Amino acid sequence: MRITVRDLAEMKRSGQRIAMVTAYDYPLARLLDEAGIPIVLVGDSLGMTALGYETTLPVTLEEMIHHTKAVVRGTQRAMVVADMPFLTYQISSEEAVRNAGRLIQEGGAQAVKLEGGRSVVDQVRRIVAAGIPVMGHLGLLPQSVHQMGGFRVQARAREQIQILIEDALLLREAGIFSLVLEGIPAPVARAVTEILDVPTIGIGAGPHCDGQVQVIADLLHLLPGPLPRHARPFLEAGELIRDALARYAEAVQNGEFPGTAESFQLPKGFDTAWLDDLARQFAERARSSGAG
Ligand SMILES: Nc1nc(=O)c2c([nH]1)NC[C@@H]1CN(c3ccc(C(=O)N[C@@H](CCC(=O)O)C(=O)O)cc3)CN21
Ligand SMILES: CC(C)C(=O)C(=O)O
Ligand SMILES: [Mg+2]
DSSP: OOOOHHHHHHHHHTTOOEEEEEOOSHHHHHHHHHTTOSEEEEOTTHHHHTSOOSSSTTOOHHHHHHHHHHHHHHOSSSEEEEEOOTTSSSSOHHHHHHHHHHHHHTTOOSEEEOOBSGGGHHHHHHHHHTTOOEEEEEESOGGGHHHHTSSOOOOOSHHHHHHHHHHHHHHHHHTOSEEEEESOOHHHHHHHHHHOSSOEEEESSOTTSSEEEEOHHHHTTOSSSOOOTTOOOSOOHHHHHHHHHHHHHHHHHTTOSSOGGGSOOOOTTOOHHHHHHHHHHHHHHHHHTTOO
16 A cells, blocks of 8 residues: 555644655665655656756646656555646646546646645536545746746745735645645744645645655756755766766676676587588678678
8 A cells, every 4th residue: 555645644633754755766766665665756856857958947747647646556655646747737726626537537646736736626526526636836936937936945034924924825725735845944944844734745844844855866966067055965876877877888898798698609519610601601601792
């Protein structure tokens, strides 16, 4: 049985912190599941970390479904949450329910996540009414990157803080089972965490949230270049992988790979002289036809 929304509520109640990590494919989903990560998020960050776009905006519902299927196949225990991509829930509640439903029905996710507060509460209510658990997402909203003028910390002034707390309560009234808080000051996240009766999951939101979420490429430092300030590399996988691949290239170049252990032999007693003779005949034929 997978982790359920009820298990997560119980974790908040008993003060057990919740670790969530993104995954976009089968091998990393398996590793996260085996490591005991209770929530795996198929984030639309896949656009930036797996597909090479500069923002999350180009990611489509079809792409999210495709990657969600792989992550679901790689997990047994974790709850799989799928991000609703840009433009799949903003237009109408009808579209929002249909698209959330596809992530559940075709993708196999157990819940969906979408960005925003008051502007999406009607959609949240309708998706929840269809029986689909919804995770909210407030603060730094990557799908609004152009409006925010970049990936900037939010809710630093009184008016913004008040709006964020109101939005958190509106989302909760609409039925969210959990809330991602991204890129906000730690004391603001602490206040929301105290006010809400469902788990908050922070990223760049300080240590007082009920859980934390990180992007897998940041946790493992897979991509070159600086990490966002909120991230900590728990492994230098990029370096390790680059070094391993350079050793492979070197081993191929100097003829050391493949060795005997990685090669296959003919059955014992096979007449190898026959094969040598066959090769000689074909080589001769190729020469005389002018193809060699
Ligand atoms: N690799 C990766 N990690 C993430 O956490 C992440 C993604 N991609 N893509 C989707 C969103 C976008 N996010 C981001 C991306 C960049 C910053 C960043 O560069 N922040 C600045 C601070 C901004 C400020 O000054 O307010 C930094 O220096 O870390 C933050 C969040 C979070 N998500
Ligand atoms: C950063 C997390 C919360 C996310 O939405 C994503 O990975 O897309
Ligand atoms: Mg996202």
